[in-house]
Amino acid sequence: MTDTPMIDLSDVQKYYGDYHALRGITATIRPGEFFSLLGPSGCGKTTLLRTIAGFEEISSGMIRIDGRDMAGVPANRRPTNMVFQSYAIFPHLSVAENVGFGLRRLGLDAAEKTRRIGTALEMVGLAGYGARAAHALSGGQRQRVALARALILKPKVLLLDEPLSALDKKMREQMQVELIKLQRQVGITFILVTHDQEEALVMSDRIAVMFEGEIAQLADPETLYRRPTSRRVAEFIGVMNFLPATIVSEGSGRAALEVQGLGRCEVDAPPGGVASDGGTTVGMRPETLTILYDGQAPTDRSADGTVDEVVYYGDMTYYDVRLDGTDRPVRISMRNVFGRPVLNIKARVRVGWSPGALVLFR
Amino acid sequence: MAGDAGRLRAALRGWALVSPTAIYAVALLAIPLGTVLVVSFLTDGRTPGGLRTVLPVATIANYIEVWTNDIYRFLMLRSLAVSMSVTLVTVVLAYPVAYYVSFHVAPNKKALWLFLITIPFWTSYIIRVFLWKVILGFNGVVNSGLLSLGIIDAPLQAINYSVQAMVMTLAHAYAPFAILPIFVALEKIDRSLLEAGQDLGESRLMTFLRVTLPLSMPGVIAAVLIVFIPTVGDYVTPDLIGGGKLPMIANAIEVQMLKLNSKALGSALAVSAMLIVASVTVVFLLLNRRFLGGGR
Numbered sequence: 001m002t003d004t005p006m007i008d009l010s011d012v013q014k015y016y017g018d019y020h021a022l023r024g025i026t027a028t029i030r031p032g033e034f035f036s037l038l039g040p041s042g043c044g045k046t047t048l049l050r051t052i053a054g055f056e057e058i059s060s061g062m063i064r065i066d067g068r069d070m071a072g073v074p075a076n077r078r079p080t081n082m083v084f085q086s087y088a089i090f091p092h093l094s095v096a097e098n099v100g101f102g103l104r105r106l107g108l109d110a111a112e113k114t115r116r117i118g119t120a121l122e123m124v125g126l127a128g129y130g131a132r133a134a135h136a137l138s139g140g141q142r143q144r145v146a147l148a149r150a151l152i153l154k155p156k157v158l159l160l161d162e163p164l165s166a167l168d169k170k171m172r173e174q175m176q177v178e179l180i181k182l183q184r185q186v187g188i189t190f191i192l193v194t195h196d197q198e199e200a201l202v203m204s205d206r207i208a209v210m211f212e213g214e215i216a217q218l219a220d221p222e223t224l225y226r227r228p229t230s231r232r233v234a235e236f237i238g239v240m241n242f243l244p245a246t247i248v249s250e251g252s253g254r255a256a257l258e259v260q261g262l263g264r265c266e267v268d269a270p271p272g273g274v275a276s277d278g279g280t281t282v283g284m285r286p287e288t289l290t291i292l293y294d295g296q297a298p299t300d301r302s303a304d305g306t307v308d309e310v311v312y313y314g315d316m317t318y319y320d321v322r323l324d325g326t327d328r329p330v331r332i333s334m335r336n337v338f339g340r341p342v343l344n345i346k347a348r349v350r351v352g353w354s355p356g357a358l359v360l361f362r
Numbered sequence: 363m364a365g366d367a368g369r370l371r372a373a374l375r376g377w378a379l380v381s382p383t384a385i386y387a388v389a390l391l392a393i394p395l396g397t398v399l400v401v402s403f404l405t406d407g408r409t410p411g412g413l414r415t416v417l418p419v420a421t422i423a424n425y426i427e428v429w430t431n432d433i434y435r436f437l438m439l440r441s442l443a444v445s446m447s448v449t450l451v452t453v454v455l456a457y458p459v460a461y462y463v464s465f466h467v468a469p470n471k472k473a474l475w476l477f478l479i480t481i482p483f484w485t486s487y488i489i490r491v492f493l494w495k496v497i498l499g500f501n502g503v504v505n506s507g508l509l510s511l512g513i514i515d516a517p518l519q520a521i522n523y524s525v526q527a528m529v530m531t532l533a534h535a536y537a538p539f540a541i542l543p544i545f546v547a548l549e550k551i552d553r554s555l556l557e558a559g560q561d562l563g564e565s566r567l568m569t570f571l572r573v574t575l576p577l578s579m580p581g582v583i584a585a586v587l588i589v590f591i592p593t594v595g596d597y598v599t600p601d602l603i604g605g606g607k608l609p610m611i612a613n614a615i616e617v618q619m620l621k622l623n624s625k626a627l628g629s630a631l632a633v634s635a636m637l638i639v640a641s642v643t644v645v646f647l648l649l650n651r652r653f654l655g656g657g658r
Contacts, residue, residue, distance in 0.1 A: 055557055075560045088558035092576045101572075102562035153563065 004067050006031040006157060006189045007052065012061035014047055014213075021047045023213040024061070029157075029191065029206075034183050036192045036200040039210035040236070045193045048210070049159050052191065054078045066156050081150035082159040085166070087142045089134045095121070096130030098145055102153045120148040123182070140171050151186060158183075160192045164199060176202050197237045201225065209233050229270060231281060231361050240283045241330040245360075247280055255360060257282065261323035261330075262303055265355035270362045281361055286333035288357030291319065292350040293340065299352030305330075307347045317342050321351055402629035414623040424630035434614065434631065438638065441610040444525060445593035448532040452589045453582060455533065456540035460581075461574075463541075464548035476545070479538050487535060491602050494531040498603070523605040531603050532593050540585035547581025548574070583650040587643060594639050611635050 005028035014022035022044050029035045037045035050056045052063060054075030063070045065079055081102075090098050100117045108116070121127050124144035129137075137145065143163060150158055163179075164172045180203055183190045194200050200207045201221040208218040217224060217233045228234035231242065248256040248264070255269040259282055267282070292302060308329045309320035317336055320329035332351065336342065343349065402424055407417040428434050463475045482490060497503045505517040551574060559569030597612035604610075609617075611631070618628035 053561060055561075075557070076563050076565055080561075082558070082561045084554045084558060086552060086554050088552065088554040090555060090558070090573060101559070102564075104572075105563050149562065 004031075005029060005064075006033070006066055007191070008062075008064040008067075009048075009052075010062045010064075012048070012051065012063060013059045014044070014051060014056065015059045021213050022051070022058070025213075025215060027208055027215060027218055029189060031189055032187050034180070034190045034192070034203055034205045036194060036204040036207045037210060038194055038197060038200040038207050038236075041195060043210040044213040045195075045210050046161055047213075049082075049161055049191060049193045052157070053080050053082050053159050079156040080159055081153055081155040081157075082161065083143070083146045083150050083163045085161045085163070087146040087163075087166075089137070089142050089145055091135050093134055094130065095126065095132045095134060095137070095145055098134055099130075099148045099152055101149060116152055120152040123151065123185075124148045125178075139166055140175065143167070143175065147182070151182075151188070155188060157189045157191060160190060162193055162195070164194075165196070172199070179203060201237070209236060211236075225285075227359060228283070229362070231283065234283045234359065234361070239286050239331055239333075240359075241286065241289070242281050242283055243326070243330070245280050245282045257358075257360065259358070261305075261326035262301070262353065265301070265358065267355055267358045267360050270360055283359040283361065284330070284353070284357055286318065286331045288353060289321075289330060289332040290352045291321070291332060291334055291343070292352045296352075300354040300356075302350050302352045305349055305351055307343050307345055307349060310343065310345055312342060319343065319349075321349060323351065398629045398632055401626055402633045404626045406624045406626045416625050424627045425634065427627060428630045428634050434611075434634075437609060437611045437614050438635065440525075440608070441594050441612070441635070442638070442642075444528055444532070444610060445590055445596075447525075447529045448536065448593045449586055449590045451529060451533040452536050452540045453544075453585050456537055456585060457544055457578075457582070459537075460541045460544035460548055464545055476542070479541055482534070482538060488598060488602075490535055491531055491599055494527070494534070495602055498527045498530070523603070523607055525604075525608060527603050528599050528608065531599050532596060535599075536589045536593065539588045543584035543588065544578060544581040547578040547584075551577045580650060583646055587646055590646075591639060591643060595635065 007027075007029040009025050009027045009029075012022050012025040013020075025044075025048060037048060039045045047056060051058050052065070052070075054070065054073060054077075058071075070078060090101065093101070096114075096117050099120050100113055103113050103116065117130060118127070121130060124147050126141065126144050126148065129141070129145075134142075134145070143166075146163070160179075164175050167175060176199060179190075192200070192203060201224075204221055206218065206220050207224055209216045209224065211232060217229050219227075224233070225237055228237065228240075234240040234242075243259050243261060245257045245259040248258055250256070250269055253269055254266055256264065256266050257280070258264055290299065292299070303323050305321040305323040307319055308322050309318075311318040315336055317334050319332045319334065321332055322329040330351075334340075401416055403420055403422065405417045405419040405421050405423070407415060407419075409415050459479070463472060463479075467475050495502070499505070500517050500519075505514075508514045509517065555573050555577070556569055559573045560566065564572060594610075595612045597610060597616055600606070600608055600610045600613050606613075612635075615628050615631045615635070618624045618631060
């Protein structure tokens, strides 16, 4: 049974009194997958993680882990381990005692215990730190201890509750890479809760975007970025330009649109079709628009406009360009390749684009 | 020069700030203590007129008397036994109360619970001790209740004028003192540590033993000290509940100082009792340092 999902959530509901925290979560998570729950605070992502860990009872629905129904199974009997947002390092124990905390129940002899603790510490890059007092560690080190403490028990699923949010930017980026490597090395299913869309995109095999206790979209990072199914998901992940459009005709999975500033174009219709009242919105990522410099190969389509704003990032420049005949500027990101000048505000430009890059929302 | 003047002014302001407390401490604590210490090395005697007084003759005879006379050793041991029992009973009973308030009372109700716990303090200590006499006495509530129910034929002697009755009374009187420091220690425990304990495979009970209990030990030790130190020196309860038949060390001091007017011997007794309490306290403080050292 290789395609048994590691975690099978079916219509999971959670109420806190009148508050409906989880509104029918259905999803499957595959063995060995790096899965992220992404959403703004209060969307229910941490609640969902805690129901999987067993810290919260679900109100209805079913959670299966490795084929086993988890109803009534307490946290200490579940094949999951958690890295807490605060790391929850026991302040009265040393690093080694923290890492070996869960080994007591396995009844190992002292030598085997020491060996396993050593291996776990080595895995997270803290070899030789065993005797240190837990409170003498830096934030990054505490996180590594929390990781080692969870992984030493070889759980089927490792749950990570915003593990990087307390670290500074540099440390966070370094830990992202280390976590990916670690996950590949141990082959354990990771479920990461995060509100940082970039972190989710960088680390995950698949991402569930959650709003108000529901999964808005579940897809791999590329699909999520390129083909968000709703305006809300598109706004939450990266930057997207939204242009008003009217539907001219629709049929057999395609729709013909009249897009403000871009003209007539034909795009893929979203599954289930579009609302037939005519007015709609299309989205376009900043990098799918390009400013055409002299001598550059022409794109499918182009339109004229005026530069409204220039934001220079070193490797990239973001331009806000107001296309002729529109009332709001679109954002365009341009790579600053050698020899290409950065444009000034009020410059007239020609903007190239392709109808394939347009996303039509339901 | 200006800097020196400024520093002087700052120093003066500092002294001015601490002086009321400092004067109070010196006048009412250090001076009497020093006096007791000095008197303990002098000799009890009589004035030419025959009145008892302290003669300025240095001696260690008082201490020899205190440390060799069986009666004082017996009273000191009884005091220690009573106050250790009181401490044990109080802390063991206070822990569940503190635990309940910290972990199971809704955050907005905690202040109310703590307020209710302090209600016994609304009446004076003496009155509370008297009330226990009413409850436990020969014709008290317990005895007459059990008699009228036909459970006993004669009033129970064990519950009044006994060490148990003294322990019960003192444990009740000091309960809030024990509950509060334990509560504070429990409140400081990050709740995610308890979840981590369970997440790592331990049951609730084992998580309590391996995480909650060690992390609350500073509060427990504070409670032990707060109950132990004053109960060793208690003399109201032995008088009222013990009926004067079960004196403790403080009663002996009272007798020497006030009734027999043997100020020097009384002082030696007081200093000796203080030293014993201090050494027990130091042991606990060392224990506490072990836990505090581990816990940040």
